[in-house]
Amino acid sequence: MKKILEELCGFVDPEIKKLNGYYNANYLIKNQGQKYIFKTYLNEGNTADILNAENDTLVFLQETKSAEYPSPVLFLNGSTVANFEMDGKDVICRMLSFIDGEFLGDVAHSKKLFNSFGCFLAKMNLKLQSYNHYTIQARQINWDIQYLNLNKEYIADIDNAKDRSVVQYFFQQFEENVIPAIPKLRKCIIHNDANEWNVLCANGKVSGIIDFGDLVYSPLINELAVAITYACYDKEDPLVWTPDIVKGYNDVLSLQQEELAILYYLVAAQLCISVCNSAKSRKEDPENEYAFSSEESAWKMIYRWLAINPIAAKNCFLDAVGFNKIDPMSLEKVVDVRHQFISPILSLSYAKPIYMDRSAFQYMYDVNGNTYLDAYNNIPHVGHSHPRVVEAGQRQMAKLNTNTRYLYDQLSEYAERLLSHFPDSVNKVYFVNSGSAATDLAIRLAQAHTGHKNMMVMEHGYHGNTQNGIDISDYKFSHKVGSGQKGHILKTVIPDTYRGEYKGQTEDVGSRYAQDAIQQIAESEEPLAAFISEPVVGCGGQVPLAKGYLKALYPAIRKQGGVCISDEVQTGFGRLGDHFWGYEAQGVVPDIVILGKPMGNGHPIGAVVTTTEIAESFGKGVEFFSSFGGNPVSCAIGLAVLDVIKEEELQANAKHVGDYYQSLFRQLQNEYDCVGDVRGSGLFIGVEIIQKRETLESDQQLASHIKNELRNRNILISTDGPSDSVLKTKPPLCFTKENAELVTSNIHDILKEVTRS
Numbered sequence: 001m002k003k004i005l006e007e008l009c010g011f012v013d014p015e016i017k018k019l020n021g022y023y024n025a026n027y028l029i030k031n032q033g034q035k036y037i038f039k040t041y042l043n044e045g046n047t048a049d050i051l052n053a054e055n056d057t058l059v060f061l062q063e064t065k066s067a068e069y070p071s072p073v074l075f076l077n078g079s080t081v082a083n084f085e086m087d088g089k090d091v092i093c094r095m096l097s098f099i100d101g102e103f104l105g106d107v108a109h110s111k112k113l114f115n116s117f118g119c120f121l122a123k124m125n126l127k128l129q130s131y132n133h134y135t136i137q138a139r140q141i142n143w144d145i146q147y148l149n150l151n152k153e154y155i156a157d158i159d160n161a162k163d164r165s166v167v168q169y170f171f172q173q174f175e176e177n178v179i180p181a182i183p184k185l186r187k188c189i190i191h192n193d194a195n196e197w198n199v200l201c202a203n204g205k206v207s208g209i210i211d212f213g214d215l216v217y218s219p220l221i222n223e224l225a226v227a228i229t230y231a232c233y234d235k236e237d238p239l240v241w242t243p244d245i246v247k248g249y250n251d252v253l254s255l256q257q258e259e260l261a262i263l264y265y266l267v268a269a270q271l272c273i274s275v276c277n278s279a280k281s282r283k284e285d286p287e288n289e290y291a292f293s294s295e296e297s298a299w300k301m302i303y304r305w306l307a308i309n310p311i312a313a314k315n316c317f318l319d320a321v322g323f324n325k326i327d328p329m330s331l332e333k334v335v336d337v338r339h340q341f342i343s344p345i346l347s348l349s350y351a352k353p354i355y356m357d358r359s360a361f362q363y364m365y366d367v368n369g370n371t372y373l374d375a376y377n378n379i380p381h382v383g384h385s386h387p388r389v390v391e392a393g394q395r396q397m398a399k400l401n402t403n404t405r406y407l408y409d410q411l412s413e414y415a416e417r418l419l420s421h422f423p424d425s426v427n428k429v430y431f432v433n434s435g436s437a438a439t440d441l442a443i444r445l446a447q448a449h450t451g452h453k454n455m456m457v458m459e460h461g462y463h464g465n466t467q468n469g470i471d472i473s474d475y476k477f478s479h480k481v482g483s484g485q486k487g488h489i490l491k492t493v494i495p496d497t498y499r500g501e502y503k504g505q506t507e508d509v510g511s512r513y514a515q516d517a518i519q520q521i522a523e524s525e526e527p528l529a530a531f532i533s534e535p536v537v538g539c540g541g542q543v544p545l546a547k548g549y550l551k552a553l554y555p556a557i558r559k560q561g562g563v564c565i566s567d568e569v570q571t572g573f574g575r576l577g578d579h580f581w582g583y584e585a586q587g588v589v590p591d592i593v594i595l596g597k598p599m600g601n602g603h604p605i606g607a608v609v610t611t612t613e614i615a616e617s618f619g620k621g622v623e624f625f626s627s628f629g630g631n632p633v634s635c636a637i638g639l640a641v642l643d644v645i646k647e648e649e650l651q652a653n654a655k656h657v658g659d660y661y662q663s664l665f666r667q668l669q670n671e672y673d674c675v676g677d678v679r680g681s682g683l684f685i686g687v688e689i690i691q692k693r694e695t696l697e698s699d700q701q702l703a704s705h706i707k708n709e710l711r712n713r714n715i716l717i718s719t720d721g722p723s724d725s726v727l728k729t730k731p732p733l734c735f736t737k738e739n740a741e742l743v744t745s746n747i748h749d750i751l752k753e754v755t756r757s
């Protein structure tokens with residue numbers, strides 16, 4: 001190296017120190033009291049062109065005559081780029097002046113510093129706006145946010161399936177929110193790598209910037225996006241810090257609304273580029289620690305960024321530069337408009353309804369910029385807007401969507417995959433579009449197969465909104481404005497261990513309740529076509545059927561000529577943690593299973609799964625056809641849901657997080673008398689709110705207060721049960737332990753407040 005430096009620069013015995021570099025080797029050189037940076041690169045393809053372009057840009061920037069940017073140092077032969085051979089490789093090199101300062105990554109951060117950071121970048125960009133270079137303009141690199149999609153192939157290199165999904169989510173958001181905006185954005189040459197180890201500070205201000213190796217011709221706003229990303233890497237609340245950078249920038253170079261409108265997604269994109277390239281580097285060279293040194297910070301920030309409502313970010317950026325924030329329609333107005341066209345029979349959640357805008361995984365975002373932790377909705381089973389599900393739907397919708405009277409692969413593929421989750425005896429499936437349609441069809445199957453009409457149903461059960469569905473749903477027909485129990489319905493008592501006849505008993509409770517039901521059947525004049533129940537009765541207040549109940553009852557149903565139906569609309573697809581289907585916890589196999597809600601993660605799919613014998617009986621009747629049931633789009637979405645459950649190990653997560661979540665509720669139960677039974681399984685939990693332990697009298701008012709107070713604290717749960725006094729929590733299965741802690745600590749605070757007053 002010394003020989004090379006002597007030949008190129010005439011330096012005699014300089015001091016040489018090797019520095020870290022991402023792709024190339026850099027050296028700090030000291031010669032006769034002067035410091036320099038000597039940069040070497042493998043000469044590949046267009047390296048020389050790029051280095052010359054970089055040097056040209058630096059020379060242009062030197063016109064300011066301040067030491068803010070490194071300047072190219074001429075070699076003895078008058079050039080700024082030279083070649084030499086090292087270890088048989090063609091190496092290309094250049095020398096730059098050394099600029100002083102402390103790295104942004106090493107100094108204490110302050111609002112003033114961040115403001116000066118914004119100013120500094122804007123000054124540089126302002127200057128670069130009057131410069132162009134065709135080599136840079138033609139450049140397409142992975143680290144240029146506008147070419148985010150060049151990194152798509154590296155998503156697969158990310159180890160953890162959930163991490164992959166979050167990155168894929170932001171790629172999709174980029175597609176939707178940024179790509180259409182790009183043609184309208186101002187572009188110029190930008191530094192594109194204002195990270196904490198490239199930005200230099202002095203006297204509490206940003207004073208310089210180095211490493212122009214990522215120069216690109218890109219939307220101007222990307223400069224700020226990169227800067228914000230790295231400046232906020234380790235910040236608990238990034239939106240507290242970003243306004244200063246944005247404002248500092250805008251004071252020098254005015255930002256446009258369209259630029260600020262997409263800044264949230266650009267920062268997310270930069271984070272994605274960072275983690276994708278770390279994953280790629282790890283795969284290619286696991287020893288190169290430098291390549292993924294900042295990976296952990298990037299992941300932390302991605303998850304923090306995900307919890308930020310994009311509207312909150314947009315408002316924060318707009319506000320920083322004095323633009324008006326987004327002003328949504330008032331809640332009253334939105335409710336009024338809704339009621340002009342929609343009957344109030346479709347009720348709204350919460351005393352103060354929520355006007356939603358978007359959602360992602362376990363978060364929902366409203367139009368005012370609030371982020372809600374969704375601890376309630378079980379339909380977005382694998383997470384709101386899950387990118388795998390979205391992609392599956394988009395792709396298939398753009399390709400073929402038709403009905404089951406044509407042949408296409410998705411129907412059989414999905415049917416096979418779905419049925420692989422059932423025992424061999426349950427091997428035929430009918431696809432419909434809702435849980436209600438599935439219930440209706442299940443009743444028809446049972447009646448066709450048995451030739452009977454009567455149905456035994458569970459107290460407080462709910463199975464659907466069709467007339468058949470209402471007829472078998474005690475929750476509806478016994479409601480004070482319900483139509484009452486029909487003659488062909490036999491209702492049996494909910495096998496509850498917390499309340500009811502056998503409350504407090506631990507031995508054989510399930511079989512005792514079952515014996516009572518069997519007695520009821522014996523006393524009934526006509527045989528049953530079917531017995532239907534959920535394994536955990538949702539509308540009953542998340543009441544799990546007492547242990548042993550179905551095992552004792554199912555044989556009796558079959559013996560008198562009926563079939564057994566399990567409604568897994570709420571409990572299926574791994575939510576219960578221990579089992580994929582709720583009936584498995586009871587050690588039985590039903591004859592008919594009803595599926596819905598989580599099956600399509602929000603896309604309307606339902607299904608009835610049954611045995612060959614029942615399907616054959618039903619096949620003797622009129623043709624069954626559903627216009628939408630089993631269409632290719634629904635099947636593709638259903639398949640994606642099954643894939644995600646498996647790849648993200650969501651059943652195991654439901655068990656792991658659910659057990660912990662229940663234990664936190666049990667701690668509340670120990671502390672507060674008003675917390676009665678804590679029950680359920682996995683991420684399907686009910687918590688009774690009672691007035692007194694001795695009487696178990698329900699406290700509907702307090703339950704409602706908790707629900708609404710949580711809503712005011714941006715946490716979504718609901719209430720249910722015969723007295724509407726059971727807190728119901730059944731979040732998307734990507735829910736985390738930290739999420740569980742947030743819910744229970746807030747309930748703790750609410751109860752502390754209530755018991756104090």
Ligand code: PMP
Binds near residue numbers: 436437463534567569
């Ligand atoms: N069965 C159960 C157990 C349900 O909870 C529901 C919906 N709440 C249904 C069936 C009906 O499903 P859908 O609303 O999709 O028609």
